[in-house]
Amino acid sequence: MAMMRYAEALNRALREEMARDQTVFVFGEDIASYGGVFKVTQGLAEAFGDRVRDTPISEQTLTAMAVTAAMTGTRPVLEIMYADFLPLSLDALVNQASIYNYIWNGQVTMPFVLRTQGGGGVGTGAQHAKSLDSMVAHIPGLRVLAPVTPADARALLKAAIRDPHPVVFLEHKLLYNTRGEVPDDDTLGEIGRARIARAGRDVSIFATSRMVLEAEKAAAELDAAGISAEVVDLRSLRPLDLDAITASVGRTHHAVVVNEDWRFCGYAAELSATIMEHAFDDLDAPVERVATLDMPIPYAETLEREVIPDAARIAAAARRALA
Amino acid sequence: MAMMRYAEALNRALREEMARDQTVFVFGEDIASYGGVFKVTQGLAEAFGDRVRDTPISEQTLTAMAVTAAMTGTRPVLEIMYADFLPLSLDALVNQASIYNYIWNGQVTMPFVLRTQGGGGVGTGAQHAKSLDSMVAHIPGLRVLAPVTPADARALLKAAIRDPHPVVFLEHKLLYNTRGEVPDDDTLGEIGRARIARAGRDVSIFATSRMVLEAEKAAAELDAAGISAEVVDLRSLRPLDLDAITASVGRTHHAVVVNEDWRFCGYAAELSATIMEHAFDDLDAPVERVATLDMPIPYAETLEREVIPDAARIAAAARRALA
Amino acid sequence: MVLTRLLEERLGDLHKAGKTRGPIHRCDGQEAVGVGAAAVLTDADFITTTHRGHAVYIGKGLEPRRIVAEIFGRQTGYCGGRGGHMLLGDVEHGMLGGNAIVGASIPAAAGMALSIQLRREDRISVAVFGDGAAQTGICHETMNIAALWKLPVVFLLEHNEYGLTVHHSVQSSVPDLHLRAAGYGMPGEQIDGNDVIAVHQAVSRAAQRARRGDGPSLIEARTYRLEGFSTSDMGGYQTPEELAAWRRRDPIPQSREILAETLGATRVADVEAAAAREIEAAFETALADPMPAFVPHAPSVPYTARGEGA
Amino acid sequence: MVLTRLLEERLGDLHKAGKTRGPIHRCDGQEAVGVGAAAVLTDADFITTTHRGHAVYIGKGLEPRRIVAEIFGRQTGYCGGRGGHMLLGDVEHGMLGGNAIVGASIPAAAGMALSIQLRREDRISVAVFGDGAAQTGICHETMNIAALWKLPVVFLLEHNEYGLTVHHSVQSSVPDLHLRAAGYGMPGEQIDGNDVIAVHQAVSRAAQRARRGDGPSLIEARTYRLEGFSTSDMGGYQTPEELAAWRRRDPIPQSREILAETLGATRVADVEAAAAREIEAAFETALADPMPAFVPHAPSVPYTARGEGA
Numbered sequence A, B: 001m002a003m004m005r006y007a008e009a010l011n012r013a014l015r016e017e018m019a020r021d022q023t024v025f026v027f028g029e030d031i032a033s034y035g036g037v038f039k040v041t042q043g044l045a046e047a048f049g050d051r052v053r054d055t056p057i058s059e060q061t062l063t064a065m066a067v068t069a070a071m072t073g074t075r076p077v078l079e080i081m082y083a084d085f086l087p088l089s090l091d092a093l094v095n096q097a098s099i100y101n102y103i104w105n106g107q108v109t110m111p112f113v114l115r116t117q118g119g120g121g122v123g124t125g126a127q128h129a130k131s132l133d134s135m136v137a138h139i140p141g142l143r144v145l146a147p148v149t150p151a152d153a154r155a156l157l158k159a160a161i162r163d164p165h166p167v168v169f170l171e172h173k174l175l176y177n178t179r180g181e182v183p184d185d186d187t188l189g190e191i192g193r194a195r196i197a198r199a200g201r202d203v204s205i206f207a208t209s210r211m212v213l214e215a216e217k218a219a220a221e222l223d224a225a226g227i228s229a230e231v232v233d234l235r236s237l238r239p240l241d242l243d244a245i246t247a248s249v250g251r252t253h254h255a256v257v258v259n260e261d262w263r264f265c266g267y268a269a270e271l272s273a274t275i276m277e278h279a280f281d282d283l284d285a286p287v288e289r290v291a292t293l294d295m296p297i298p299y300a301e302t303l304e305r306e307v308i309p310d311a312a313r314i315a316a317a318a319r320r321a322l323a
Numbered sequence C, D: 001m002v003l004t005r006l007l008e009e010r011l012g013d014l015h016k017a018g019k020t021r022g023p024i025h026r027c028d029g030q031e032a033v034g035v036g037a038a039a040v041l042t043d044a045d046f047i048t049t050t051h052r053g054h055a056v057y058i059g060k061g062l063e064p065r066r067i068v069a070e071i072f073g074r075q076t077g078y079c080g081g082r083g084g085h086m087l088l089g090d091v092e093h094g095m096l097g098g099n100a101i102v103g104a105s106i107p108a109a110a111g112m113a114l115s116i117q118l119r120r121e122d123r124i125s126v127a128v129f130g131d132g133a134a135q136t137g138i139c140h141e142t143m144n145i146a147a148l149w150k151l152p153v154v155f156l157l158e159h160n161e162y163g164l165t166v167h168h169s170v171q172s173s174v175p176d177l178h179l180r181a182a183g184y185g186m187p188g189e190q191i192d193g194n195d196v197i198a199v200h201q202a203v204s205r206a207a208q209r210a211r212r213g214d215g216p217s218l219i220e221a222r223t224y225r226l227e228g229f230s231t232s233d234m235g236g237y238q239t240p241e242e243l244a245a246w247r248r249r250d251p252i253p254q255s256r257e258i259l260a261e262t263l264g265a266t267r268v269a270d271v272e273a274a275a276a277r278e279i280e281a282a283f284e285t286a287l288a289d290p291m292p293a294f295v296p297h298a299p300s301v302p303y304t305a306r307g308e309g310a
């Protein structure tokens, strides 16, 4: 066990996988000599030379190249600097990566990872603060992961690199400096398994990425008011751990879902629908959906904080669910 | 009133709006001299010259140009040949079109229409048969329309062209040759209003685009078995007519939602979540969700028909809802 | 080439008889490009192509019977009927895909070249794409990256004068596309795409360059689609004069003459007859093959396997 | 230019004091490009720029006070604090946007030019973009379309040697980007971007061409970011020698000398002093301005207005 930052945990996963497997390579904008704008790839170029490449600003093509490089014997890890740029990768994801394993009748797999980071909270404005989770989670044939702890960041990134299918790996700009214990052993995360971040009896809060931290704050606040909230960190957005969800709702009979993407047609909509479909009879109230308000993300601090979910909004939703 | 094909109704809307307003122009691949691969723009080039333009294959840029052309005094109508290519337009939609009216504090509006067509059923394969409704319906600041009747096609396209905000207008390759009565007057469709396609008492089927026709077939089949199904044609995917939905569920207490996009994180997920949130107490059973199976769309007929929803699957869902 | 042409003609007939599903993009008149280029490659080399890839499929050594089976959505097709005529792929022969997103064959080949370069393998990849595709953003991005990284890839631009129904002059700001190679510091040349020997030579030079580690080249092969965009296209945009002029330059009779000089007319006729028999048999067997049975795609299921979902 | 420089320096100071939110992309050293180009235009002409647009904002006639207010997220900013420093827009002056999606300023300006062309107006639009942006797909697509349609647009490539932390040679397959203009059949020239007069002249020529209906031009203005990518960047990738060489070519002292010759040193000093007072006042007022109050965005609400949703 060692205490480390989320960004360091990711760095360690990359280093370990690159050392283990010569076919793993890393590319993206400013990731080699500068070590990435969030410093996740720091030092890799020195250690692995040619296998770590700075690229031109060409997200669309880089993603398309990752697909076919993966199909022909390598394991690319592509960094897309902001989740806001995922639309540029989307054609390669939905019209290329998504299809080949199936339409070529199993002739190929595509072991590549697209790492990116999203989310707001630091005044980066309408083009640099979004979380477009649902756009990628919508795509068949892909896995979508969003770890919140440094330990999971390392373990799931390693699992993602070894997985035979394309993985979109969603980080968050406000998580890179958070710290946590990371085991020393070669643990691989299990794709498709949620984690109970905090056990509780009265209401289940299902959250993703940084929203897990806000949910934990909300749970602490609710606890003080005598409400016992269970916080479930979904970790794997696709595939989704349905059993963990239904089991939790089976215990608490109330559910709140929290995701930082926009609300309408967002990932929280899927969670809400899934829970009501699979646990309708267990639910004493409709699932409460907490997400980013449906509007462009404003720049000014006084505006941005109204738009992105926080502990207060989560706690209020939990109270509504229990009302 | 005149009987006409869906494609003709669209053509008429374009002609009428171009004649009425000099700032309306139409551009896209193969739309001028050839009249569009689905013949929606036939004859427009002859009538309106320079205002009808064939373009290079550059969806990303064409969409971005539509945004700023719209912001500076024209009303572009851009045809994107297949909805499968929407990912190429998405950066311009989500990072450009979506934001300016808000982030520039109301200084600009963006009256443009992006027409496209999606859907399967004719063996066009994994890259030419998708419906990516949820990706566009997810985007704030946009409207998303999907008329199923020729009358609505004309009326809503006219309304879309006159609307001050960006509209994604979703057509379906299997609708172009369907026929229906179209009024002669200058009727404008109302954005954000659903239509009861068939009244019923026992179960509400909320459907979009071509799935409305399948829902009507399902309703006829259910009728024969003594089940009275109401079919609601949503028409406007964003904004969504919530009152019409809750009113219908209030009458029937059972709901099925049908959409041709993939199921997970698809538009049907939003419908399902919305209904359960707003009509939880009215519902006697969870909302049944019918959508395209979560997988790439296969080419062979025997495979494709298993993947895309049809009347039989809708009827089965209605029976499950009532079981 | 003859195989391809016969395949195309037979497909055209079956389409007219209403026996195909969806449009077929015939490459009649362009056979020399795909066949000539593929002949330079081994099975270890990769090639990517467009929605109009039949000549490449055949050139890269795929069996007509399994191509036809795929086009008719049979279990025995190269992709079990899942891919179809535009999206056919066969790993064994390094034919890594027809692609129906215009332009997508370009970064696809470059990604393979990147994989080759990183693994220091002795292979190359070739991207076949159209004049319409040359106007897409990914074409620019890919050429820049490939030239910058000296990737072992050959860009083979199949310039057939049209993108769908629209003439090149309505789509491109310049008539000669090989000139754009200079903007990436790579060699660019224009060749007669209907001359199979010229194609073979140009692709050989570019392939050698790529194998040496000197990076990509752009070859603009000028050719023409004698049968229009696809079987669904209603024509009318190609002038009769233009068509007639290109028919006179049809690559098949041209090669037939040249081959007859070296091999003798009888040998050539024998080869053609064998091709005809092969195509005949291919259609016969393939059309009798079974339709595939539906199986869901496990990696696409959005819930964890142990879950009850989906 | 002096206004811009003082603005940048003041922002740099405030950032160091922890008073800004998020990074600021300073354009110190590049002022001649934005200012020189904007000076060619009237309020009726449109300009689009990048995440590094301060010189363009000032050049196009926007008030420092409202620029600063926007940067500090105040109600009185050009966008009421909603846009921020990278996404500022002001319709009145035809400053149609900073844009933080790299490359997006290019099709944006072309779309405006299309609107101008269709309405037969006597305006032009100018796209300012970086050397990094020149490698994006939309750059290629836009240049092709603009040249094909002869749109009244000027492509002003602000080549400052770096894209974020990465040197041009790591991003571009060729050192000279104006050469790519030939691939679109349009004029391309390279100029000293630190020479405000050279910029003004080149943009004037291109603007006249655009106004005449002869279509777009590409101007590659070579310049340099003296303060790195942004206030958040940790530096280290620009060598001291390189920095020193470019500091000697700083456009501000250069213009100061030239202006002093024609106007006299006192006039110049007066202008600079006035600029300093203006910036001082701008920061003073703007920082005292109120923060905006939150209002939802009605057109983004996903349910019909009469509905109870959202």
Ligand SMILES: Cc1ncc(C[n+]2csc(CCOP(=O)(O)OP(=O)(O)O)c2C)c(N)n1
Binding pocket: B029, B057, B059, B081, B085, C050, C051, C052, C100, C101, C102, C103, C129, C130, C131, C132, C133, C134, C160, C162, C163, C164, C229
């Ligand atoms: C991204 C994209 N846009 C549009 C289309 C529709 N489309 C299919 S083929 C084609 C023309 C392609 O022209 P070219 O690249 O010259 O190939 P050719 O058909 O001439 O072989 C178009 C526009 C598509 N498949 N993909």
Ligand SMILES: Cc1ncc(C[n+]2csc(CCOP(=O)(O)OP(=O)(O)O)c2C)c(N)n1
Binding pocket: A029, A057, A059, A081, A085, D050, D051, D052, D100, D101, D102, D103, D129, D130, D131, D132, D133, D134, D160, D162, D163, D164, D229
């Ligand atoms: C599509 C996209 N990719 C990446 C980024 C991150 N990014 C912001 S500025 C920049 C470098 C841009 O370089 P250049 O165009 O030369 O402009 P400069 O910063 O030098 O003025 C990058 C990579 C972005 N904002 N948008």
Ligand SMILES: [Mg+2]
Binding pocket: C130, C131, C132, C158, C159, C160, C161, C162, C163, C164
């Ligand atoms: Mg062509």
Ligand SMILES: [Mg+2]
Binding pocket: D130, D131, D132, D158, D159, D160, D161, D162, D163, D164
């Ligand atoms: Mg730069």
